[in-house]
Amino acid sequence: MRREMRALLADISLQQKEAWSLRLVECLMSATKTWTKDVGVVALFGGLKTEPALLPLLPWLWENGRQAAFFAIESDGVMHPYLVRHEGELVVGAYGVLMPDVSMCPRIDVADLDVVLVPGLAFSFCDGSRLGRGKGYYDRVLAQLRPDARVIGVGYSVQIAKFIPREQHDKCVHSLVSEDGWLDIESPV
Secondary structure, eight states: OHHHHHHHHHTSOHHHHHHHHHHHHHHHHHTHHHHSTTOOEEEOOBOOTTSOOOTTHHHHHHHTTOEEEEEEEOTTSOEEEEEOOSGGGEEEOGGGOEEEOTTTSOBOOGGGOSEEEEOOSEEETTTOOEEOOSSOHHHHHHTTSOTTOEEEEEOOGGGEESOOOOOTTOOOOSEEEETTEEEEOSSOO
C-alpha cells in the first residue's frame, strides 16, 4: 500500500497539490472552534513535496494566541518538538522537510503539545488508522502525548480510505482534514 500511495502522490501535479493545500489550510483556519479551542501549542509539520503545505498556519496560530511547534530529528533518532515563532526559525533538515533551527528555538516536552497535525501516506475514515512512511517517528511521538491531546491526520482526499493495515504499535488519529473538509473519527482505536 505504501508503494501504491507513493506512486499516486508522485503523479499529482505540483499545481494540484498547491491548490489542495490552500483549501486544506482554509478548512483548518475556518474551523478554529473545532480544533483550537482551549489549545496552547499546535505541532505542525514542514512536509515533503508530496505532503500538504501547512506553513501558512504558522503566523495564523501565533496571531490567534496559539503557539506553533515543529519537530527536529535529533542525534538520538527521536523527534523532539521546538517552539517556532516565524519562518526564519526553520531550516531544511533530514528528508528535505522544514525543521526548527534548534539554536534559535526553545525545546519543549511532547507533553506540552495540545494538538498534533500528522502527515501520512494514507488514513482510514473508519477507525483513524494511519499509514506512515515506515520509520515510526510519529508513532513514537504520539505514544508520549497526554491522553487529552488531539491528533489530526492531514492529507489529501485521495489518501483517505476505508481500511488501512495497522500494526499494534501504530497510533491512530482522532480526526482527518483534507481539501474536502473535516471528518471526525467516531471511535479511534
